[in-house]
Amino acid sequence: MPTLPLLLVTLVLLSQTQAWVTxxxxxxxxxxxxPLPKLPLPEPILSTTxxxxxxxxxxxxxxxxxxxxxxxxxxxxxxxxxFKEVLGRFNALRAQLQSAAVTKLTYLEDLxxxxxxxxxxxxxxxxxxxxxxxSKGDTWLSAPWLVTEFYLYRLVMQALGYWDPASxxxxxxxxxxxxxxxxLSSVGSAETMLAKLPTMPKTKEGITLAAxxxxxxxxxxxxxWPAYAANSNVDVFSSILASASENLLHDxxxxxxxxxxxxxxxxxxxxxxxxxxxxxxxxTDLALAQHLVESGIAKVVTFQLKSHPTFVSDAxxxxxxx
Numbered sequence: 001m002p003t004l005p006l007l008l009v010t011l012v013l014l015s016q017t018q019a020w021v022t023x024x025x026x027x028x029x030x031x032x033x034x035p036l037p038k039l040p041l042p043e044p045i046l047s048t049t050x051x052x053x054x055x056x057x058x059x060x061x062x063x064x065x066x067x068x069x070x071x072x073x074x075x076x077x078x079x080x081x082x083f084k085e086v087l088g089r090f091n092a093l094r095a096q097l098q099s100a101a102v103t104k105l106t107y108l109e110d111l112x113x114x115x116x117x118x119x120x121x122x123x124x125x126x127x128x129x130x131x132x133x134x135s136k137g138d139t140w141l142s143a144p145w146l147v148t149e150f151y152l153y154r155l156v157m158q159a160l161g162y163w164d165p166a167s168x169x170x171x172x173x174x175x176x177x178x179x180x181x182x183x184l185s186s187v188g189s190a191e192t193m194l195a196k197l198p199t200m201p202k203t204k205e206g207i208t209l210a211a212x213x214x215x216x217x218x219x220x221x222x223x224x225w226p227a228y229a230a231n232s233n234v235d236v237f238s239s240i241l242a243s244a245s246e247n248l249l250h251d252x253x254x255x256x257x258x259x260x261x262x263x264x265x266x267x268x269x270x271x272x273x274x275x276x277x278x279x280x281x282x283x284t285d286l287a288l289a290q291h292l293v294e295s296g297i298a299k300v301v302t303f304q305l306k307s308h309p310t311f312v313s314d315a316x317x318x319x320x321x322x
Contacts, residue, residue: 044144047100054145062152063097066312070156073177082168089159097152100140105133105151109158119163126154153310162308175312179278182313186280197287202264202295204257211256212245214273214281214288260297268299275305278315 047058071078071090078087096103107130111123130151133143140148156174161167173179193213200206245251263269271292275285285303292298306314 044146046143047141047145047148055141058097058140058145058148059100062149063094067094067097067156069178070174070312074174077168077172080168086160086167086169089161090156093152093155093159097140102139104137104139105130105143105148107134108154112164126151150310157308173309173316173318175309175314179313179315182279183283186283189280190283193284194287197290197294200291200295204261206291206295207260207297208253208257210288210291211253214284260292263298264296268293268296270300270302271298272302272304275303275315277313279313282315 045054047054049055067090077083078090108123108126111119115123129147133147157163160169160172160174162169162171164170200209245253263271271289273285273289275282289298289301289303292301305317307316309316
């Protein structure tokens with residue numbers, strides 16, 4: 001993801017971990033702008049213990065389910081003559097995962113001459129990240145699960161030749177069909193949610209509710225929303241907000257609403273939304289942006305999206321424009 005500009009507000013919506021992180025949770029180092037955790041990091045999760053979720057994921061699921069589904073959804077393209085080399089590299093990656101316990105991690109393939117500065121930077125970051133595990137001879141299972149899962153999807157991009165204009169896989173999103181199917185299946189939920197936007201109060205309760213929708217997506221129970229809700233009646237939203245706060249690891253909504261009120265009093269500011277998934281979750285992010293603008297909190301909203309397909313459902317810039 002590209003470096004974020006200076007933000008007045010950053011909403012980090014992490015539905016995969018069911019956590020809501022806002023700026024006052026982040027500690028800045030005196031020598032770097034990178035956010036640092038306040039608590040010691042736990043030991044990394046490895047994929048070496050049979051019966052655990054991590055072991056099943058890296059020894060079976062990523063190949064038998066995720067990559068198999070990717071092939072099935074792109075079968076026509078992958079089996080075409082144009083994609084012959086792409087399919088060969090894709091199958092070689094699958095073979096690694098089928099022998100995950102004994103296949104050692106390696107660095108990315110060397111960059112071609114003339115690679116852009118962005119690609120060189122990304123390559124250097126991956127090399128630094130992988131060095132401790134490649135140098136130890138770690139396998140797909142003995143290296144930390146978080147590293148290997150991210151690396152798997154990065155290797156899918158390498159197999160495609162995603163940044164190579166000469167490759168049939170140039171800028172090809174192998175998850176696009178799945179994401180579009182997910183969006184089409186959620187039209188009913190999206191229409192119901194969007195119909196609620198005009199009744200959302202332009203108050204602290206309103207921004208808390210809009211952020212809750214963006215956080216939880218279709219997990220929010222829209223049936224809780226009273227038919228008679230109006231901007232002038234704040235009390236009717238109490239049950240909705242109570243439902244939204246369930247299962248949160250941490251809730252900074254009071255700090256968020258206070259900051260948004262300050263922005264509103266100043267005539268609006270600049271807000272960045274870090275986008276996670278495409279489909280219905282992207283619709284909820286767009287709804288949040290609309291509320292931020294219409295309620296006077298934001299003059300402009302910028303969406304930070306993935307620069308390339310990362311996980312099967314991650315939103316790219318073209319999903320925003322679709």
